[in-house]
Amino acid sequence: MPESLRKLTWPLAALAVLLLFNALLNPEFFSLHFAEGRLTGSLVDVLDRATPVLLLSLGMTLVIATAGVDLSVGAVMAMAGSISAVLLTDVGMPVLPTLLITLLASLAAGAWNGLLVSMLGIQPIVATLILMVAGRGIAQLLTDGQIIPIEGHPGFAYLGGGTLFFLPVTITIALAAALFTAIAVRYTALGLFIESAGENPTASRYAGLNVRAVRLLVYTLSGLFAGVAGLIYASDITAADANNAGLYLELDAILAVVIGGTALSGGRFFLAGSIIGALIIQTLGTTILMTQIGGQSIPAEWNLIVKAIVVLVVCLLQSAALRQILTGKGVRG
Amino acid sequence: MTNRATSTNSPLLELRGITKRFPGVLALDGVDFTLRAGEVHALLGENGAGKSTLIKVLTGVYRRDTGSMQLGGLEIDPQNPAQAEQLGISTVYQEVNLIRELSVAENISIGRQPRRYGLIDWQACRLRAQEALAPLELSIDVTQPLRTYSIAVQQMVAIARALDQQAKVLVLDEPTSSLDTAEVEQLFRVMRQLRKDGMGIVFVSHFLDQVYAISDRLTVLRGGNLVGEYGAESLPRLELISKMIGKEVAQVADMENRHAATQAAGPHPVVLQAQGLNRRGAVEDMDLKIHSGEVVGLAGLLGSGRTETARLLFGIDQPDSGTIEVDGKFVRKHGPRTAIRNRIALAPEDRKEAGIIPNLSVRENIVLALQGRRGWLRRIKRAEQQLLADRFIRALNIATPNSEKPAGQLSGGNQQKVILARWLAMQPKILILDEPTRGIDVGAKAEIENLVTELCADGMALLFISSELAEVCRDSHRIVVLRDRRKIAELTGEEIQLERIMHIIADEQPTEEAEDRTDA
Numbered sequence: 134m135p136e137s138l139r140k141l142t143w144p145l146a147a148l149a150v151l152l153l154f155n156a157l158l159n160p161e162f163f164s165l166h167f168a169e170g171r172l173t174g175s176l177v178d179v180l181d182r183a184t185p186v187l188l189l190s191l192g193m194t195l196v197i198a199t200a201g202v203d204l205s206v207g208a209v210m211a212m213a214g215s216i217s218a219v220l221l222t223d224v225g226m227p228v229l230p231t232l233l234i235t236l237l238a239s240l241a242a243g244a245w246n247g248l249l250v251s252m253l254g255i256q257p258i259v260a261t262l263i264l265m266v267a268g269r270g271i272a273q274l275l276t277d278g279q280i281i282p283i284e285g286h287p288g289f290a291y292l293g294g295g296t297l298f299f300l301p302v303t304i305t306i307a308l309a310a311a312l313f314t315a316i317a318v319r320y321t322a323l324g325l326f327i328e329s330a331g332e333n334p335t336a337s338r339y340a341g342l343n344v345r346a347v348r349l350l351v352y353t354l355s356g357l358f359a360g361v362a363g364l365i366y367a368s369d370i371t372a373a374d375a376n377n378a379g380l381y382l383e384l385d386a387i388l389a390v391v392i393g394g395t396a397l398s399g400g401r402f403f404l405a406g407s408i409i410g411a412l413i414i415q416t417l418g419t420t421i422l423m424t425q426i427g428g429q430s431i432p433a434e435w436n437l438i439v440k441a442i443v444v445l446v447v448c449l450l451q452s453a454a455l456r457q458i459l460t461g462k463g464v465r466g
Numbered sequence: 467m468t469n470r471a472t473s474t475n476s477p478l479l480e481l482r483g484i485t486k487r488f489p490g491v492l493a494l495d496g497v498d499f500t501l502r503a504g505e506v507h508a509l510l511g512e513n514g515a516g517k518s519t520l521i522k523v524l525t526g527v528y529r530r531d532t533g534s535m536q537l538g539g540l541e542i543d544p545q546n547p548a549q550a551e552q553l554g555i556s557t558v559y560q561e562v563n564l565i566r567e568l569s570v571a572e573n574i575s576i577g578r579q580p581r582r583y584g585l586i587d588w589q590a591c592r593l594r595a596q597e598a599l600a601p602l603e604l605s606i607d608v609t610q611p612l613r614t615y616s617i618a619v620q621q622m623v624a625i626a627r628a629l630d631q632q633a634k635v636l637v638l639d640e641p642t643s644s645l646d647t648a649e650v651e652q653l654f655r656v657m658r659q660l661r662k663d664g665m666g667i668v669f670v671s672h673f674l675d676q677v678y679a680i681s682d683r684l685t686v687l688r689g690g691n692l693v694g695e696y697g698a699e700s701l702p703r704l705e706l707i708s709k710m711i712g713k714e715v716a717q718v719a720d721m722e723n724r725h726a727a728t729q730a731a732g733p734h735p736v737v738l739q740a741q742g743l744n745r746r747g748a749v750e751d752m753d754l755k756i757h758s759g760e761v762v763g764l765a766g767l768l769g770s771g772r773t774e775t776a777r778l779l780f781g782i783d784q785p786d787s788g789t790i791e792v793d794g795k796f797v798r799k800h801g802p803r804t805a806i807r808n809r810i811a812l813a814p815e816d817r818k819e820a821g822i823i824p825n826l827s828v829r830e831n832i833v834l835a836l837q838g839r840r841g842w843l844r845r846i847k848r849a850e851q852q853l854l855a856d857r858f859i860r861a862l863n864i865a866t867p868n869s870e871k872p873a874g875q876l877s878g879g880n881q882q883k884v885i886l887a888r889w890l891a892m893q894p895k896i897l898i899l900d901e902p903t904r905g906i907d908v909g910a911k912a913e914i915e916n917l918v919t920e921l922c923a924d925g926m927a928l929l930f931i932s933s934e935l936a937e938v939c940r941d942s943h944r945i946v947v948l949r950d951r952r953k954i955a956e957l958t959g960e961e962i963q964l965e966r967i968m969h970i971i972a973d974e975q976p977t978e979e980a981e982d983r984t985d986a
Contacts, residue, residue, distance in 0.1 A: 322846070328823075332824065332825055335819055337823070339782065339812060341803050341839055
């Protein structure tokens with residue numbers, strides 16, 4: 134079995150276990166209804182709600198493959214929401230140019246990270262921490278710290294709430310982004326360059342790869358996808374909420390990538406794994422919301438703890454060292 | 467050499483029958499080493515001879531498997547470097563192993579800071595640092611972070627730390643490799659003073675001039691075995707080299723005068739020309755010319771500027787001055803990418819750090835440079851990659867079950883072949899091989915040497931760097947001899963003789979006897 138499929142085994146197993154759990158406790162989890170021209174149900178809901186983290190995790194996968202990390206994606210989401218709100222409501226710009234400018238700004242935000250990392254050699258965690266703080270600050274400045282409602286723009290509302298192919302349009306957007314990324318990395322030599330540069334930057338440079346350009350590109354892409362996620366979020370809540378949009382989502386995205394089998398040390402990456410990781414995280418959230426034990430639902434306060442436990446289990450399942458200990462072969466120092 | 471009297475004392479440090487085994491390697495095999503108080507004792511040997519293992523055993527980094535260690539007549543068994551320091555054995559490494567961000571004063575007293583009321587007494591700490599530095603004739607601001615000072619000063623601080631600990635044994639591991647001449651002189655003054663004060667100094671260096679300038683006695687290791695212990699005056703340099711590389715001076719001439727390579731044909735064009743390359747601490751005034759279809763060997767001891775020259779030619783380092791021409795055109799803004807565009811390739815000395823991408827497959831490792839030159843948009847089709855990989859796996863006889871095996875899981879020799887394949891796939895005009903046969907088995911070595919001969923027959927220009935002089939002699943049409951970062955000789959055709967090169971490296975005129983033999 135090729136490595137890419139083997140790596141998917143455990144994330145898929147975890148997802149299957151979660152779904153099985155639901156099949157036993159919440160039979161209605163799998164029920165689908167057709168209403169108002171679209172399918173509804175928990176499964177659709179999971180896919181719809183997973184899109185922001187899924188989008189973030191696509192860019193994050195490539196960044197992590199270069200042995201970096203992008204902490205700023207949540208803040209870029211907030212920035213994207215604020216920029217589009219200001220352009221639509223204060224400036225009165227039509228929807229299409231608004232989207233275009235917002236995405237360009239997100240792209241620039243990502244490129245800023247990329248410049249700090251690739252040209253100035255600042256450690257990724259520090260470089261992106263700067264924008265993690267500053268991005269949300271810019272978002273708050275743009276909206277004067279207020280939640281700005283975005284109403285009367287059906288085109289904008291369509292992004293987060295519209296229907297396409299009988300499903301929420303967000304699913305199509307996420308799918309398109311995933312396909313775009315997969316094609317960009319696997320049907321060009323980009324994937325090879327990213328993996329090579331992530332695993333051994335010195336050797337890659339000696340082999341004539343432009344390691345800096347590779348780094349610049351992955352952070353730029355990560356910024357772009359964060360912008361798309363931010364637009365979807367703002368459209369979904371029909372408002373720009375600079376304080377809460379994308380809050381802590383960078384952590385969910387990193388978790389999704391790690392669950393998906395891409396190592397934080399860089400090198401080989403698994404886009405499909407990250408997508409499954411994002412779905413696991415969202416399924417988990419929905420499961421906790423829906424599960425009833427003895428007629429009582431699980432208090433929302435348990436959400437984070439349960440999430441942490443599941444993530445821990447998935448990571449332990451993937452740990453070669455732990456498997457060796459369990460199979461009695463021991464670990465070598 | 468003022469104080470020979472003390473060196474007749476009973477030994478300060480005695481190592482007997484030290485053996486250290488690593489998985490698959492016997493790094494030290496029953497090695498003895500004796501250090502007296504008030505002497506500078508050089509520890510010599512080629513790469514892999516066991517010098518650094520012996521030093522790491524001595525300083526508690528490694529535990530010995532068998533053997534005994536006595537310091538001042540008492541059995542010692544340091545478990546870690548800190549314990550060795552407490553026992554009075556201090557080490558100064560080439561890359562200073564202090565904490566660059568901490569102040570000089572903190573570095574000198576770290577782990578033993580003077581305390582008052584349970585808190586660190588910074589005043590006393592500074593005073594102690596100044597006291598420790600005084601005998602080294604170094605007056606610097608001890609409150610500044612260590613990194614603000616040059617490597618030379620950092621080494622002095624490391625020595626001061628040893629003095630502060632009342633070290634009896636000072637180990638200097640390649641201390642001079644990043645120092646310039648004046649700095650080396652200053653270090654030697656300090657070493658002479660310490661010797662006079664009765665300290666035992668172990669000096670590891672590849673610079674033989676320096677070894678002879680400062681050392682009282684020499685211990686030579688080869689392949690994990692003790693070759694012998696000698697007085698510095700009683701072992702001429704040529705003999706020392708022959709002991710290091712393991713060939714009797716007398717045998718040498720008979721053994722290695724054949725070299726397979728034929729005379730480089732005259733009319734072949736010059737493909738690479740470097741003129742007056744200078745880079746501080748790397749090379750000085752380097753001129754080099756390589757014709758197509760020619761193998762140029764770079765001979766010299768480690769640190770003589772071999773690898774440094776390769777790095778300059780491939781654009782990894784920038785020269786401070788000097789020019790590089792490829793096919794008669796000046797190369798500007800030189801970097802690996804421009805080098806590759808000019809069809810120069812480098813198989814680097816450090817296979818693991820700078821060559822192989824361990825988790826990528828053999829196929830991916832092979833296509834990497836070619837794909838790099840094509841750019842990311844023009845991906846080499848999978849089927850084409852497969853053809854390339856399979857072709858080179860066959861041609862270079864790479865032992866791998868298939869092309870998809872992670873390259874890091876192959877043996878050293880096969881990894882080296884994968885890197886060669888990576889470069890051959892992009893059909894270079896100039897191939898620089900830096901230690902292509904280091905650490906690989908005899909069979910793979912022969913294969914790589916044969917490959918070198920074949921490639922040059924096909925018109926490629928090769929620059930061949932190896933620590934094994936015999937290998938350089940066999941495979942090169944022309945040999946450039948380096949010593950102390952300078953080109954000191956160039957030999958072609960009949961002049962290429964192992965013994966002659968050893969003499970040149972040793973900076974001695976061949977004896978008449980040897981001369982007669984080579985003429986015969």
